[in-house]
Amino acid sequence: xxxxxxxxxxxxxxxxxxxxxxxxxxxxxxxxxxxxxxxxxxxxxxxxxxxxxxxxxxxxxxxxxxxxxxxxx
Numbered sequence: 001x002x003x004x005x006x007x008x009x010x011x012x013x014x015x016x017x018x019x020x021x022x023x024x025x026x027x028x029x030x031x032x033x034x035x036x037x038x039x040x041x042x043x044x045x046x047x048x049x050x051x052x053x054x055x056x057x058x059x060x061x062x063x064x065x066x067x068x069x070x071x072x073x
Contacts, residue, residue, distance in 0.1 A: 037044040044050055 042053065
């Protein structure tokens with residue numbers, strides 16, 4: 001009986017602590033959530049530019065080994 005109530009209290013305390021840490025982790029005014037994507041090192045406002053950048057980045061990383069293999073003497 002005492003052990004189960006202690007486990008319940010510990011669970012509630014850890015749950016309340018974790019949610020308060022998540023709420024306090026935002027960069028912005030007190031009580032407001034930051035804008036989605038505000039912590040990314042690139043802009044996600046223009047989806048066409050984002051798509052093109054993603055394709056160039058992944059395409060160059062994927063194609064580099066093939067290019068090097070084909071261009072060897």
